[in-house]
Amino acid sequence: MLATVLLGVAVLVGLALVLNAWRLIIGPTVTDRILALDTMYINCIALIVLLGIYFQTALYYEAALLIAMLGFVSTSALSKYLLRGDIIE
Amino acid sequence: MIKRLFPMPLHAVMLTLVWLFLNDFSTGHLVLGLMLSIGICLLVAPMSDDHPKVQKPFKALKYFLMVLWDILLSNFEVAIRVLSPNSSLRPGLVALPLDLEGEFPLAVLASTISLTPGTVSVDFSEDMKWLYVHVLHMKTEDDVIQSIKQRYETPLKEIFSC
């Protein structure tokens, strides 16, 4: 039962990933694409957490934590690039 | 002296707490967490500027829970907005006059706004007297301004006593 639910939810998240990827592809603006990427990071957190639940292990938990951190860093750097060109100044 | 050895005690306590979250609640980790937290605080102390302190922790907690609840509610609202046809959308840009002062409280306010129903903080004006907010579905401008000021800005002012 739980396994089925998990797979179903994973498929939902997977679909979400695909939809976000679609936004990434069609844009139309760069910021749209950055936004899409940022959302994909978050979707991946969901996937990883589901994976951890599925395997009944806490091993993947750091990966989720890291994606949360790194997604933020990457998004802010990308936006900073659009704003200023130079991300470290 | 103690200030120099243990800067940012509140931070240290919070970090220790997080450490215990991350590991487990045992004496060993408490000791280790404290050591690490104090070390980290020593390291980052020169990087942290002075901010208004939380004066009313209880109110802060209340505020926090309220925001959580709002987040939950707002999501249903946004979900409905998303699922209904685009033509029914009335997005808008709002300039929110600020009474709140201080960078940190303002940051909390902006974050709250972004997390709660149909609003996203876009930017402050240079003088930090205005916060621009993008609203997904706006009935009237005043409505938005009033509800934000009442629901979030006022409690924050109390919390930070400014």
Place this chain on the structure above:
Amino acid sequence: MMTHLPVLPILIPMVIGALMLIPPFNQVNAVQRTLGALASVLMLMISILLLVEVDTSGTHLYAVGEWQPPFGILMVVDRLSAILLVLTSVLTLSVQLFASSGEDGHGRFFQPLLMFQVMGIQGAFLTGDIFNLFVFFEVLLIASYGLLVHGGGKQKTAANVHYVILNLAGSALFLIALGILYGTFGTLNMADMARVAPTIEGGNLTLAKSGALLLVVVFGLKSAMLPLQFWLPKGYSAAPAPVAALFAIMTKVGIYSLWRVHLGIFGPEAGGLADLALPWIWPLAWLTLVVGIISVLASETLRHLAANLVMVSVGSLLLMVATATETATSAGLYYLVHSTLATALIFLVAGLVVNQRGKAEDRLVSARAMPQAALIGTVFFIAALALIGMPPLSGFIGKALMMQATLDAGEAGWIWPPLLISSLAALVMLSRTGSTLFWRTREGKPGTAEVHPLQWAGIAVLLVALLALVVGAGWMSEFSERAAADLFEGIDTSVLAGGVSK
């Protein structure tokens, strides 16, 4: 300490290199230079000690972390690696002294990068683990990228772009090859791989063949085998003199690896994998030599000429690799040592020439006379004799040994012509170059650039080494034979089986 000798050639340059990033050693000054010189001398002493040890008491094995092979990383000092260690140390000492004359101050981190580069080279020669070989390849490559741009300038940057990108592609191929090999052998220790090789069959055999052949490309790229040689002329001629001199051994790392891997693992006793690379190396080696000859004839500057002579030496060595007999390997080893020293010498000379000829640099045009033409010319002359393969320098010994070996192997018919013609081409071009650079002078006041005593010292190290290679040619050639025999015999790790496991 004696028992730890096999890791010292790696650790010494590493520690010293790291020290050179910390005050008071982190400035280009006498302190840093002395430190570098000390490290070089120490390495030389250690490698000679190792050589003597190994020659008298046989191959040394050193299990890093005391994990019994094939599980841990094993350092192997046999005669082959020992002599290459000595060669590297000699080269390092020479380059270090030469550069300490002031060239190391033309940019930052010259001395530490030199140390790290040497660490990588020595590591590649020492390791008995194929993935560890990859790691040391990368160490020596990344250090060489840094050294290549030392001093700055458009030419260096342009050369570096090609050099770096090609080598990155090479590293990727290396990893693919390692993936295939681990995926079929299930082990990384080279001796263990040699043990497993005959047992591989079926689909795994096919895969292993692919992996083994891919390694030929990887090592071929390092050794500048045709058609992978394009990075060489540009890279070597753009590099600062001491760096180019040090690079003289870089191509040899590729040759060494071919020996280690394609004789040691995929050698005659590897069952379905036996000698599989030779049919590929044969034609490529031959073409490398021929193209090398053509490039030598087309050289427009002394540094180009030197770089192309490196290619000639690589072609000759690859032919020895392809011949794959014990005598050919032994001849190749002698020639390898000789050609490394000789090309290094000519690169150093080119550096002096460039310094002294003003704007004309080392181009083959008439220019004002060099202030120290006679002395530099003498060194050039010696280097030229060595490179051409004329007595009394060691080149002729190497060449004659290689000719003998190929004659014995029945391959003289097509190896001798390019081998001999390469000497002739070198003779024509070196005499042309020498007479133009040193004799065809225009009127005018010679410049004032002086050769620094340390530069002479660096050159002297190489001269002495070349001389020793002639005087000690008997010992050296016999040693090469023993080293080749070691290589063919393989490494016996069973001696460690009892003692070292935790």
Place this chain on the structure above:
Amino acid sequence: MTVLEWVASFLLVLGGLFVLIGAVGMVKLPDVYTRLHAPTKTTTLGIGCILIASMCLHVAEGRGLSIQEMVISLFLFITAPVSAYMIAKASLHRRVSMLKGTANSELAEKVRDRKAPEQPTTDEQRPAEH
């Protein structure tokens, strides 16, 4: 299945749906500013639900209370507004136009220059993106 597992399953499905709705919003909503609302709220909350489900299951499986998930949520809730803020800033900076009919869309130039609403904006007309 225990109650906790039922709760967890419910939260999982809810979270999955929120995540998906966020994505639908990303595709469906008309301009970048409206699209900003989708991930900052729906997706973040979706993850929150899934994380809580994970905590529940942890307890249900008798492995004790796992609060690690809280740290992730904390991170997300702190950073999501900042990401949205940066993306909005960047969009305005690049003069990404707002949906036609957005109320007060003329304020965009003020925001771009970080001026108060009544201050005049610097008059420079540059090409906007798309």
Place this chain on the structure above:
Amino acid sequence: MEFSFALGVGFLAGAGVFLMLRGQTFPVILGLTLLSYAVNLFLFASGRLMIDGAAILGTADAYSDPLPQALVLTAIVIGFAMTAFVIILAIRARTDLGNDQVDGRESSLTNGELLDRKYRKDVKEAKR
């Protein structure tokens, strides 16, 4: 599953190789990055695929092969160092050579010339 994995690796490798054959530094570096993804996955695959078998003792019944994982870790780090170097080298090359072509020469097909000419002018001005 194995097929999907191999398919992905093949695509990454092919795309990487295609980009590495381009004439400007940036796509070449992109290609190198893609290729190193492919290579890392490939090296990882040499230990075969396994799910729910992370090599943390006590967490599973059977473990995946830990050795290739360690090798890939090393490869990732080295790849990172190399990528960093080559990116900076690309900047240096554009500054020194005035364009971003891998050969340092304008090719007739690129219309980046104008951009680069402006860039060279900027450099000159900056130097002044």
Place this chain on the structure above:
Amino acid sequence: MNVFWILLLPILGIMAPLLAARLGRSACAWATAVAPFAALVILMQQTNGVFAGQVDAFSMEWIPVLGLNVELHLDGLAYLFALLILGIGLLVILYARYYLSEQDSMPKFYAYLMLFMVAMLGIVLSNNLIQLWFFWELTSISSFLLISFWSHRTDARKGARMALTITGAGGLALLAALLMIGHVTGTYQLDEVLGMSDVVHASGYYPAILVLFLLGAFTKSAQFPFHFWLPHAMAAPTPVSAYLHSATMVKAGIFLMARFFPLLADTDAWFIVVSLTGMATLLVGAYTALFKHDLKGLLAYSTISHLGLITLLLGLGSQLAAIAAVFHVINHAIFKASLFMAAGIIDHESGTRDMRKLNGLFKYMPITATLAMVAAASMAGVPLLNGFLSKEMMFAETLNQYTLGALSWWIPLLATVGGALSVAYSLRFMHDVFFNGEPIGLPKTPHEPPRYMRVPVEVLVVLCLLVGIFPQFVVGDLLNAASSAVLQTRLPEFHLHIWHGFNVPLAMSAVAITVGSMLYIKRRHLFHFQGQFNEMDAKMIFEGLVQRTVRVATAIQNWLDTDSLQRAMFLLLLLALAMVSYPLLSMDSVEGSRPQIPTNWVVTFCTGLLIVSTILTVWWSHRRLRALLALSVVGLVVSIAFAYFSAPDLALTQLSVEVVTILLFLLALFFLPQHSPALDSSLRKIVRDLGIAAMFGSVVGTICYAMLTRPLHSISEFFLANSKSGGGGTNVVNVILVDFRGFDTLGEITVLGIAALGIYKLLARITLAMPTANSDGIPWSKESHPVLLALISQSLLPLALLVSAYIFLRGHNMPGGGFIAGLITAIALIQQYVAHGVEWMKQRMPINYQGLIASGLCIAILSGVGSWFFGHNFLKTWYDYFYLPGIGKFELASAMVFDLGVYLTVIGATLLILANLGKMTTSERLRGGQE
């Protein structure tokens, strides 16, 4: 043993002139002469023994592997040549003392000359094939040095190079021949080899050996068609010409043929090739000599002609011919050396060598003239002089051969023609220089040379006469001994008399003298005839040839190497593809027997996402920021894949590296063009690249699939079994990294550290120009540090650091470790740089990143070296469990110290790279005044 000293003394003698340089010119000359004189004395002491057929030998091991040992022997032939080398050498030393001017470096000259003497002695005394070759090449080198002695002169440089090239090429051929001989006979010892002619003749290598051998001999002895270098070698100072290019070096080829006569001769191939070459050389040389206006040119061609004569004799193959050849070697050396010296005196005292200017010198230098004329007469083959005797013998032998079958009579006829020509040019030398009216426009007024400059000429001319008149007495024994050494058998009967009676050879001589005189008298017609032909300048042709070779080589080289990375990369990939796929062609089935994991929808989604984002990265590669976004997705999916396939450590590492890489790319994008043209190459090239990319991808994919579906027996069981007990950790991957294969990790962090240093170098002294607006022309935002970003980033820092500490500490047992923790710390700090800027950070975190790298490396090494003090190998780890009341059991391991080193290095390197680039741009921007 004596033979050893004969060689060693001159070797020591090389230093003498250099040491005596300061003592004056005469002292220098005397010092130089000491060693050869002593050697000569020792040589003379051997005379009786040698004449009695004894061989003095010496041997010492040198390079046994190569077959090269120091093996010397002194037999008749060696004795003869050594005598010539030392004797004439001494005379040349004396002569050169007066010949060289003040500007010339006398010590250098003498040193070169002694080097040459050593080389020649080495050749003739060799009893080892390789050693012989060793000295053979040494003569080429020393000759190069001597010809180019006046290196400021173009003709000297070019002449020297030409001589070196031709003789060098010959030397290489000779080496090949000698190695083959050694291979066939199994020994390199000359006296052993010489007895194995049947073995050599019977082997299949014989033709190759003969051709290569003769190439060596002919080039050295200036045989047609390789003769052209010799006249140009006359750019050398005259003592050199006298010594090398008449008396000794050019005779080395003759010596060689004589030496190997018993081994290689006695076949038709030898007879035909050698005799015809000799004949051709004889005629070409003599004919050309006639037309040379340069005194030394005439002598040079005459030398060529006489060398041809000797070669012809050796080619005839008969024993008596060989004896005649040896005899003529002696005679030619004597008269030609004296002639060169005379020519040198004339040049020295009159300032020119042009015979059109030199006339009637007899008046000015009667003694020299007389001496020269006697020598010239000997060259012409006038009776009572030594030249006559050997020429007579030659004529006799030409009658005695059947080389050309029915046409064999051509040979004596042509020999007579050669003789006539030689009379003609000798006459010209005598008449045109010493008589024939008055000199025309000489730079100096000629007079007799200094007394001692003439002594060598006198000695030699006296020898001409002595040998000519008392041949048996003077050279009979010598000739005997030398000839027996050549033939290696008992000599046939032969007599050296002035008078053999009226016979055909005498008649031939008479004809030659008569015709030769007529030719000289009627020379105007001949000169006129010759004048119709353009003079062939060998130097021009040779240089032209060399230059054409260089041009062709350059063309090929340019065609091969277009300095195009794309092409180099293409070839690299092509070769890799070919070599990898070749074995695959014979693979039966790609799929193996290993059970596969069933797939599911999510995996399919992710695979699709990976493929799409990969294609997008390529598709957008010219829209760079977009490509970067697509690349991020690729990285994300790859990380998820690692996580899914049980590699959490890899997922963590990949993620963190990915982000740092994106940051780097972003920094780079600021300085690189934002866009590039969509089509950067021709369509054909793109199709080609797509083709190779597709093939490469499918091959890699195929191998990957084949590998994945086959079972593997690996060593990993050991790691799983020993990780906890041996390494003290449950995260096996981490234990491998810090323990089992810690050495790899040490190398890996070194790479990272070095990369940071290299990048630092790359950024040094660079002037970056920053765009003031983005690619769409929108100027950058004025706000450098958005307030919300700054604030939140700052408050997240302690949390991020705590997380990194968490990941570091648990790495040994759970996913994580020093590397990932280091990257997280670095990223957290970089985020501060992004949010607050460089200045802000510099004030608050003044850390020396290089120092951090260095200390990280040192800590890692020290953790490894530490085990030495406990008697263990490098990197042997240690761990133990401890118990503290109130806290409980905890583990301490040396691997954690190692990991700390990793951690610090990673932080240092990452920050050195990123922060440094950032710092640079900022300072630039401020300087540019754009803020």
